[in-house]
Amino acid sequence: MSVRQIVLAARPKGMPNAETFRFDEATLPALQAGDVLVEPAYFSVDPYMRGRMNDAKSYVPPFQVGEPLMGGAVANVLESKADGISAGDLVTGNLTWATQAVVPAKGLKKIDASLAPASYYLGILGMPGLTAYFGLLDIGNPQPGETVVVSGAAGAVGIIVGQIAKIKGCRVVGIAGSDDKVTLLKEQFGFDEVVNYKTATNLTDAIAEACPKGVDVYFDNVGGDVSDAVIKNINFHARIPLCGQIAFYNTTEVPMGPRIQPMLLTRSVLMKGFIVGNYQARFGEGVKQLAAWVNEGKLKYTETTIKGFDKLPEAMLGLFSGQNTGKMIVEV
Known part of the structure; x- marks a missing residue:
C-alpha cells in the first residue's frame, strides 16, 4: 500500500x-x-x-x-x-x-x-497539559496570593499554566504578542493582567506595573528579551520553571543578553529546566486531575x-x- x-x-x-x-x-x-x-x-x-x-x-x-x-x-x-x-x-x-x-x-x-x-x-489532556501541570506545581510551587507570570501565555502550555495558577489562588499575569490575545486571556481564561510585549515601550516597566508586588513564579516559555524583563522584576525566593526558549529556536548565533546569575544568586531564586518526560511515572495523576478540572469547568481550552x-x-x-x-x- x-x-x-x-x-x-x-x-x-x-x-x-x-x-x-x-x-x-x-x-x-x-x-x-x-x-x-x-x-x-x-x-x-x-x-x-x-x-x-x-x-x-x-x-x-x-x-x-x-x-x-x-x-x-x-x-x-x-x-x-x-x-x-x-x-x-x-x-x-x-x-x-x-x-x-x-x-x-x-x-x-x-x-x-x-x-x-x-x-x-x-x-489539555496530553503533552501541553501535563507540561503545565507538572512544571507549575512541582517546580513553581505557587502559593495563594503570589504573583505568577507566564510568557507565551496564549500558547498551548501558557493558557493552562495561567488557569492552574488561578485555581491555586494566585494573581496571574500573562505576556502575549497581540491585543486580541490580551483580550482573550483576560476575558475567557481569567488572567488578571496581560502585557503585549510587542507594543510595550519599556517591557521591564510594563511588567513592573502589572506586578506591583513583584514576580514570585515565572513560567518561562520563550526566553530572550521577554525573560530578561521578567527576571528584573523577580522576588526573593522566586521559582522559575524553564519550559521553552522559542526566542532562540531559529537563531543562527547565540545572542548576548543580561547576565542573570547575579540576580538569581542575590535573590535566592530557583531556576530549573525540565521536560515533561521527566514526570512520565506520574502521567496518570496529571491526566486525572486535568480531566477533573475540565469537567468541573475550572479549566477551559x-x-x-x-x-x-x-x-x-x-x-x-x-x-x-x-x-x-x-x-x-x-x-x-
Whole structure:
C-alpha cells in the first residue's frame, strides 16, 4: 500500500521555510505480530520539533534528512495484530507525518473520545497539559496570593499554566504578542493582567506595573528579551520553571543578553529546566486531575485547527509567527 508522507528535505539555517519539507510516497510494510495499521485524524505541531531539525544532541534524537518528520497524533486503528487494540479503536502516540502508518502497538495508548474531544488528548489532556501541570506545581510551587507570570501565555502550555495558577489562588499575569490575545486571556481564561510585549515601550516597566508586588513564579516559555524583563522584576525566593526558549529556536548565533546569575544568586531564586518526560511515572495523576478540572469547568481550552494533511508544514511555521492561540492542531 502506498501512502503520502512529509520528510525533512534539508536542515534549516535559521527560520524553516517551505523548502525545509518535501512530500514523498512510501510503501507500507506488512503487519507483523504486535503491529497495528493506523490512519491519523489529528496531528500536533509543537515548538520542540524545530530543535529536532538540527543535527545536535538533545533529549530526543534529531530528525534525519530524507526521513519523515513525526510528532504527537490521534489516529484511528484500521487493522490490528496486537493484543488489547482492535480495529475501530482510537489511539494516541508519536507517529510519522504520513497518511497511514504501520507501528508497534506498544507505543500507542487507547483514548476515549466520549470523555473529551479527541484532539484534547494532544492538548489539555496530553503533552501541553501535563507540561503545565507538572512544571507549575512541582517546580513553581505557587502559593495563594503570589504573583505568577507566564510568557507565551496564549500558547498551548501558557493558557493552562495561567488557569492552574488561578485555581491555586494566585494573581496571574500573562505576556502575549497581540491585543486580541490580551483580550482573550483576560476575558475567557481569567488572567488578571496581560502585557503585549510587542507594543510595550519599556517591557521591564510594563511588567513592573502589572506586578506591583513583584514576580514570585515565572513560567518561562520563550526566553530572550521577554525573560530578561521578567527576571528584573523577580522576588526573593522566586521559582522559575524553564519550559521553552522559542526566542532562540531559529537563531543562527547565540545572542548576548543580561547576565542573570547575579540576580538569581542575590535573590535566592530557583531556576530549573525540565521536560515533561521527566514526570512520565506520574502521567496518570496529571491526566486525572486535568480531566477533573475540565469537567468541573475550572479549566477551559482553545485550539487553532488547520485542516488538511498538506497543511502540516504551514501549521508548523505558523508557530513561530504567533498564528496559534492555544494548541496548534492539524485535522487530517
